[in-house]
Amino acid sequence: MIIAERKPMEEIRREIAPYKKILVAGCGTCVTVCWAGGEKEVGILASQLRLAGSSEGKEVVTLEATVERQCEKEMLAELRDKVEGVDAVLSLACGAGVQTMAGFFEDKPVFPAVNTTFIGMPEKEGLWVEMCGACGDCYLDRTGGVCPVVRCAKGLLNGPCGGTRKGGKCEINPDEDCAWVVIYRRLEKQGRLDLMREYCAPKNARAVKRPGRIHAAKA
């Protein structure tokens, strides 16, 4: 799942400063789940913007809407009427959603209200951790299902850096587990420790040719 977090208020206000009537648009999928851009967050942001406006003596009119997925043109169609009536759109979707919106309503400025940060999972209520760097060159078969590219602070592919702390904690962030300790334990459990001896060639940094484009062969 894509994880995002709200941009600093100052930045958001700078984005929309020239406009009076704004559509605050949420997305009902990833950013809802990570508490960054669902219907609830749309309501809160809109409310905060109205408050900001009133405290400056400037009237800000907000419309609110949340679609199931902003990264689907078809799902944006329902917003047409609302978008036509505003000066700008503030999107709480991930980068893909913002761009789809911007492309779909080309004559309206569309601004991001969140920073799309990583692909991750919820560790517990309200805490998300990065799991995947979308590098296009998956190593997980060799590492017991633990990605060292993002879960090792240094992105090392061939074992730990040597700075692992007592209790298997990371040298850089003592609150985090050292990814390579996790990998070792996992492989040990599975009797596949021999994999630790296998050399991993340097990562292919261009595994995904930008811009990425995947064509499903099946259809």
Add this chain to the structure above:
Amino acid sequence: MKAESRSVLVIGAGISGISSALELASAGFGVHLLERDAVIGGHAASFPCKATNICAECSACVVSDKLREAVQHPRIRLLTGSTLKEFRGEPGDFRVRIAQEPRYVDGERCIACGLCTDICPTDPKAICLPQADAVPLIHVLDEKLCLRSKGKECELCRDICPTKAIEFNRKRREEELSVGAVVVATGFEVFDAKKKGSLGYGRYPGVLTGLDLEHLLRREGVLRFPGGDKEPARIAFIQCVGSRDEGHPYCSHVCCKYAMKLAALIRHRSPDTLVTIFYIDLQTAGKGFARFFDEYKSDIRFVRGVPVEIMQAASGELEVKFEDISQGRVRRDTFDLVVLSVGISPRTDSWDLARILGLDMADDGFFDTAPSIGSNDTSVSGIFLAGTCQGPKDIPDSVAHGAAAASRVMELLGVPVQAGG
């Protein structure tokens, strides 16, 4: 099964009696809840919340919840101002005679509007709400304060009452009930600190009991120096007043904890206050207390040993004489306020009830338990004990003991198990 065996008499509507009554009622029994006072709750309902920035687990709020639940329960019939007069029969089929003192204010009609109190010419007011959160929420007429008891013809309150709830010539009435079992939950008396004359209670205004302090905090919300506006700067708590001595061969269970909780609360509100606790053995065990004790123990000065004498100096300061064990000599320390941590004593009128019910008394003055499962059974089959009438308990233990007594009633009378899904 006979209808009477589906109903239970609970004597005493303090926290353990209410706990019993609620449990029995929710299991389908009809409950007659007998209370001598005009309102329910007993001692437990008179304590203040002792939370600092965290809950002190004093359970005062639990009591409020349960009281409200009890008066709203359709299967609990509240008999306030009532006492037990006669008792006969056998388990499953007891006959009891109840006497209800005349209640000049009809509890069913009083809407607690307060007009009667406003108009009452006496000072202090003869008719008033006994407590702001009295349950039931009704005004009560104190005969002794009322002008009518002095032969005067005052009818102001009756005339102003918008719901015609007040009636002066009500008579004491009696009624006979048939019940299957009896739960005795008559509670305790607070030890009378005047009996320890050398501690100066009742003579020195700066000497209070723990209960006085609790009531003061509940009433005023803040701690003020008795009789003045100044906040006391040095406070001593003296433990085991009326516990663990010749007349009281038991620990009262509650005093160490309430003293420490009050001390923590005082320090929380006025961090410059110095608090000393004189003690024999600190009772710090029990769920939830260890956490609290760890948080506040460094805020309190603990002195092992219980002072035997308090003198008031000309300045009004209180001089506490105690044996400094570590130095092996008698020392004196001065305080602005001394709180006597009075213990739980058996009710002196327990004997009357014991005679009516045929119960045995233990030699410490509490009701005696029969050797059985737990400590709810008495020597009379069908009569069970709940709460502090059986021995000292704190609020959570009293609630538990009340619920435990209910289980014994259920086992005696049987609970029909309805086939479920």
Add this chain to the structure above:
Amino acid sequence: MEARIGVLICDCGQGMQNIDFGALARQAADLPGVTSVNLSSDLCLDEGTKKMVSLIKDENLDRVVIAACSPDMKEHIFRDMLEKAGLNGNLLSMANIREQCSWAHDGEVTDKAADLLRMAIGRVRLLRPVEHREFPVSTEVLVVGGGFSAISTALRLSGVGLRTTVLESEPVLGEGAGEKEDLHGLDRGSMIAAAERDGNIDILTCARIASVEGAPGDFTVTMRTDGTETARKFGAIVLATGFRTELTPGPDALIDARELCSAGVVSQEQLLGMLSNLGLEARPAIVGFLLDLADENSRFTTLATLNNALAVKSRWGSEVYVFCKDVKVDSEGTERLYRETRECGVVFLKCDSAPEVTVDNGKVRVEARDVFLGDDAAITCDLLVAEELPFPVQETEVLGSMFGVRLDSGGFYQDENVHLYPVDSERKGVFFVGGCRGNWDIVRVLTDVSSVVTSVCGLLCPGSIQVDVEKVRVDPQKCVACLTCIRVCPHSAIQLVRVDSGRDAAVISDLACDACGVCAAICPAKAIEFEGYRDDEILAQIEAVG
């Protein structure tokens, strides 16, 4: 259709003289949807409620606002009245113009009262009916554990006619830790035998819980025995898994475990064995006890120490020293026992700091500063009975998270929250008894057992539970299955369920829900509605202010 709101204002028999009720009534009458305004003085009395019932019927009202005293005391009466008039009890909103307006302020407060009335009217327009329904419950009870508290709970539940299953992870009952203490004359062997004979009690040994689902009256527990899994229904679950103990020869003991035995350091349990078996010639001349030095929660060892010190004194005639910080006498009968122990010659040495325990010539030596002597006391013991501390059993954490219940700061069951005491958990229908919730003295354990019997009876014996239907409800169309509500629900009332549309959505169990609204406030998709406290109902009140 336009709402037909009836506004009933009660002046509490002129108990609120700083409100102009005529003006208040006129203001209310002008508000949209208000079809009738009525002024009275005795709304909560019999005659008042009767008048109201006929008014609701006559005026064909479909919702009611009452401006009177606090709903805290009287709301239930008024709800009943609505039901009597054929309206759903939830279609009532109250304006507290007495306690929170007239009585709280000096001077004229008609404007504020009008404000409160507008707020209530704003809310009442949006209220929807909430149905009640009876759910039949299973009357079978699962008791987890096989020690004293578990067996006595099972026996007592069976005694009131509830079928009970005892689930023990060990091969036999009664083998848990802490099972050797004095049980006030209760014989464990005969209790186990009674349980085994009892036709109402099923005993499963070597059994573990694999999963728990459902709500009070309707739990589904999957149990694993001998590698096979079976799922069964229970109405209530009692956790009585007991505790384990560990010997602590003082917090700063300078001896290691291997030395303990040879130096004569024993546990209370070993001492009991010696007391019943030891020949005369081996009687130790000096016996020491450590007590209340390692932990505040020493009620458990206090009783054992007092009883055993007394036994040592009377049977062996040894010199007995008890090293302790305080004697925890706040359990029934303990002060008496403490007196008796001292009177027969047992010496209590009170020390504020932990004594030093060393091994000297194969014997254990305890050195402490006695606060009464004001001096150091050093005693070489032939036998030292070390302090034992209670700890949670191993599976506590795993079972705790499986059941969705929080542990206390010592790692035992039951969060330190006064509203749960004595035996409740935050998950309705799940209870704790005895050692596993941190009660280790037998009197309190027995009270726990009785309390839990009461609670289970109250829950299950009626055969059904009355609940509000969908008072708090997830809209499956809006739910994005983010699991947030499931993670935050304090009462484990929410589950992910495959709904009609074939998608997964959160579903709230009416039986388990305690109507707090924590889920509704946190749902990022705004998919949860709490009737009576929906967002629009709350916002309508805010909008009506001013």
Add this chain to the structure above:
Amino acid sequence: MMMDGIIVAFCCERSGYPAADLAGRLRLHYPENLRVIRVPCAGRVDVIHIMKAFEMGASAVVVLGCEEGACHHMTGNTRARERVRYCDTMLREVGIEKRTAVMVNISPNAPHKFVTAAVETSKILEDLREAR
């Protein structure tokens, strides 16, 4: 503004609400500008409720929940505390300095604490108003 000077108090029906009732019964007077909204638990109070109250012009929002460690729903009051803090931060983010959101933990039998909360919140507002 419609609600200028108004304090909106979200009161948990287990604690803040009965405490307010008691204050009334004891005739402990507090500022008239307080409007109580009853909620089943402080944990029901959502960020948007607080924000809307400010939007409508409320000068302060107070959430009254049970004492910490004594919430009937375990975490309702601590969640409320975090939400209140978040709302207060959001006000500051948009440069609103003269209004405030406050969390108060209270027990149902603490009428004096309720009055103190009302009085102190008013005082905070006064101080904020005079600050510039």
